[in-house]
Amino acid sequence: MIENVIPYGNRVLVRKLDNKTDRVGNIIIPDATGDKPFYAEVVAVGKGAYNFNFHQFIPMSTKVGDIVVLPKAGPAAVKIDGKEYLTIEEHYLLLNIVK
Numbered sequence: 001m002i003e004n005v006i007p008y009g010n011r012v013l014v015r016k017l018d019n020k021t022d023r024v025g026n027i028i029i030p031d032a033t034g035d036k037p038f039y040a041e042v043v044a045v046g047k048g049a050y051n052f053n054f055h056q057f058i059p060m061s062t063k064v065g066d067i068v069v070l071p072k073a074g075p076a077a078v079k080i081d082g083k084e085y086l087t088i089e090e091h092y093l094l095l096n097i098v099k
Contacts, residue, residue, distance in 0.1 A: 002043055002044065002080060002081070002085075005043075005044050005080060006044060006046060006047075007044055007045065007046040007087055008046055009046050009047070009048070009049055009050065009089075010046055010048050010049040010058070010060065010089050010090045010091065011045075011046045011087050011088065011089055011090070012042050012044070012045050012046070012060070012062050012068075012087070012088060012089075012090055012093070013042070013043050013044040013045075013078075013085050013086070013087050014040035014041060014042050014043060014068065014070065014075070014085065014086050014087075014088070015040060015041050015043050015083075015085055015086075016038060016039075016040050016084070016086060017038070017039040017040055017041055017067070036072065037069045037070055037071050037072065037094055038069070038070060038072065039067060039068070039069055039070075039097070040067070040068055040069075040070055040086065041065065041066070041067055041068075042062055042063065042064055042065060042066045042067075042068060043064060043085065044064060045060045045062055045063065045064060045090075046060065047060075048060045060090055061090070061096075062090055062093065062096065066096055066097075067096075067097040067099070068093045068094075068095065068096050068097065069093070069094040069095040069097070070086070070088060070092070070093060070094065071092065071094060074088055074092050075087060075088040075092075076088070
């Protein structure tokens, strides 16, 4: 039950989406380095980072359902109910794709 999962602090829980392959006509261009960032859908967000000076949480700018771009290195993989998810701190996200 992903509804019962709340990441700590300023972390987000994401589900990796299938990346589109770069093409030129009918020719697929492989990624030589394998270090391309990838797309993911946000499935849960934490309360935000805690500001000890003002004794309050800094609100998250990422919301559930957002499509984000993450770097290959950095996210931690977790399995919940047999499905693979990734968790990462919000400030490591590269982009938020606005619909």
